[in-house]
Amino acid sequence: MRRLLPYPMLSLALFGMWVLLTGFSPGHVVVGALVGVFGGLVMRRLSPEQPRIRFGWAMVKLTALVVADIVRSNIAVGRIILFGRSDRRSGFIQLPITLHSPYALAALVIILTATPGTLWLQHDARSNTILIHVLDLVDEDQWIELIKTRYETLLKEIFE
Amino acid sequence: MSTLVLALTITLAQVILGLAMACAAFRVLRGPRAQDRVLGVDALYLAGMLLLLTYGIQTGRTLFFEAALVIALLGFAGTVALAKFLMRGEVIE
């Protein structure tokens, strides 16, 4: 089982994509399963680091939080664009971070960039800082505190 | 009655998406710098993809869905290649 499916999550995702794209019929389920197994085997040749993902309450909480934040910051950025205030200040923030797993960092990139108003620029692995750009920068420390308490602890729980 | 209202609503949405594409196209033409133009291309293909999805809703055919998926894929690859080009001056290193 381990040899046939070295990356079960990847195989499952490929299978799901195949079935969704082609429609549900017995023939395509078989082909989709073959594609999933084959994709997993190809990935083993590339041998990326095996992710450790803990499914649980933290994941549900993070998803709900991210969806709520996307809606909230969409409204905030839309308001800035339509009725721009003259005292708005944007700027860069250097943010110390304690995440090390590349998967956790990738998830944080997606969360930060998908919420309008914050943009990820780069991650420095030596000094463990990330550089982000914020559209409406009121208080730098408040942003750092927000990202640390909101996302970092949950991501640590899931990935590390 | 409801069909007519829905038809007008979808057409209005298509006009709005067309305006969004015009804004993005203006940014592509105007610049001022190369990164602004690439950003415009990114917004342009996304609005185009959404426009195709509304055509799919309008005609009730799933064919447009596949076209939208292809646009999303090619637009992603194109923008990444352009960003890479801006960074180093070469796409393939």
Place this chain on the structure above:
Amino acid sequence: MIQAPDLPLWAAIVVGVFVLLGASITLIGALGLLRLNSFYDRVHAPTLGPTLGTACILVASITCFSVLQSRPVVHEILIAIFVTVTTPVTLMLLARAALYRDRRAGVADVPKD
């Protein structure tokens, strides 16, 4: 070409509202491309379209096709996943390229390496 699928009233309302909402959000994002002043501000604007704009139109599309074919049609989720994962990659690469070019050109208000 003005036409629409023959939907029951509740589905027509859902489809109409969500299509209009998604299109408007995308337009606001595109307007941001015109109105904001510096490049780093403008990068934030197109994130409105791919996140909430796409989500609204996909909800409308899922509702429409599920009602028309009277079975759950969810393959639109693929576009949602794909757009969510790829938009950050393109915007991050683009912003980094801009940062790199600004550093090379010696622009004052960007952070040093």
